[in-house]
Amino acid sequence: MKYNPLENSISIVGATSGLGEATARWLAKQGWPLRLIGRNSEKLSSLVNELEALPRSKILEAISVDLLTEGGLQKAQESCVSSDITLNFIGIGLAGDSVQFDEARVRELLRINVEQTTLLTLNISRAYMKRGHGKVINTASLAAFHPIPYFSIYAASKAYLLSFDLALYKELASKRVYVITLCPGGLKTEFHSKAGLKDSIVKDYETFVTEPIVWAKKIENIVKRGKSPQYLLGRESMYSVFTKVLPSTFMASTSGKLYKKYVDI
Numbered sequence: 001m002k003y004n005p006l007e008n009s010i011s012i013v014g015a016t017s018g019l020g021e022a023t024a025r026w027l028a029k030q031g032w033p034l035r036l037i038g039r040n041s042e043k044l045s046s047l048v049n050e051l052e053a054l055p056r057s058k059i060l061e062a063i064s065v066d067l068l069t070e071g072g073l074q075k076a077q078e079s080c081v082s083s084d085i086t087l088n089f090i091g092i093g094l095a096g097d098s099v100q101f102d103e104a105r106v107r108e109l110l111r112i113n114v115e116q117t118t119l120l121t122l123n124i125s126r127a128y129m130k131r132g133h134g135k136v137i138n139t140a141s142l143a144a145f146h147p148i149p150y151f152s153i154y155a156a157s158k159a160y161l162l163s164f165d166l167a168l169y170k171e172l173a174s175k176r177v178y179v180i181t182l183c184p185g186g187l188k189t190e191f192h193s194k195a196g197l198k199d200s201i202v203k204d205y206e207t208f209v210t211e212p213i214v215w216a217k218k219i220e221n222i223v224k225r226g227k228s229p230q231y232l233l234g235r236e237s238m239y240s241v242f243t244k245v246l247p248s249t250f251m252a253s254t255s256g257k258l259y260k261k262y263v264d265i
């Protein structure tokens with residue numbers, strides 16, 4: 001089954017910043033009916049005002065929830081189940097000397113990147129299965145493909161998500177429910193500074209960092225298609241080939257040297 005803006009709607013979890021916000025803007029311009037879910041209520045209402053002014057936009061719902069709360073997860077799920085497709089962009093990074101990480105931030109990362117993302121995916125997929133179709137598109141990372149010293153828990157959480165999603169894809173694809181994983185490399189968003197990485201990482205690797213709009217357009221292509229790929233890489237797709245060929249100990253020591261330069265230790 002193919003999807004289109006006249007018959008299908010999309011929920012966006014994490015719509016108030018970065019890749020989620022860029023994707024919301026792009027899809028609204030293309031006339032897709034949207035349900036927006038974000039944590040920051042002020043940013044959410046200003047985004048809704050902006051998008052509602054676009055000629056073809058249809059904002060069906062906008063809800064502000066903190067996904068770390070029980071009620072927040074429930075509300076987000078209800079909104080996602082009302083749509084045919086869920087795009088989930090939530091994710092937290094944490095960079096530095098791993099043994100010095102603040103315990104509260106470690107718990108927050110694991111709850112958002114692993115626990116809440118898993119529950120959201122399972123509960124929405126179950127509802128889509130009953131309906132007979134649907135897509136859940138989660139955001140992992142290129143970091144899912146190998147260990148990254150000084151970004152250890154983040155990379156491990158994305159490896160978990162990729163593994164979990166690939167398994168669900170196999171379980172559900174025959175039921176016309178597709179769980180798809182996005183694996184972007186570096187994106188030009190505030191993610192790095194929020195994670196505690198020095199801003200210079202984006203400047204130094206500018207040629208490798210992608211504007212979120214590029215991914216927003218790729219995401220729309222994946223949304224529209226009937227049968228979808230299991231995971232989606234960006235222009236760094238060759239890099240994931242290296243990670244299959246080279247030992248993970250080598251990848252870890254190379255990426256560790258790189259990340260060490262961009263953390264305060």
Ligand SMILES: NC(=O)c1ccc[n+]([C@@H]2O[C@H](COP(=O)([O-])OP(=O)(O)OC[C@H]3O[C@@H](n4cnc5c(N)ncnc54)[C@H](OP(=O)(O)O)[C@@H]3O)[C@@H](O)[C@H]2O)c1
Pocket residue numbers: 013014015016017018019020038039040065066067068089090091092093112139140141142183184185186187188189190191192194
């Ligand atoms: N930027 C990159 O280089 C890069 C590369 C590969 C993969 N990714 C992944 O891509 C996704 C989007 O990242 P981004 O670059 O767009 O960064 P971002 O702007 O920081 O996006 C993260 C999203 O998660 C939401 N979030 C975090 N904690 C939440 C909570 N408790 N309740 C509700 N929402 C919460 C944030 O909401 P708030 O706006 O309220 O904080 C935000 O919408 C993430 O999963 C990230 O891991 C990013």
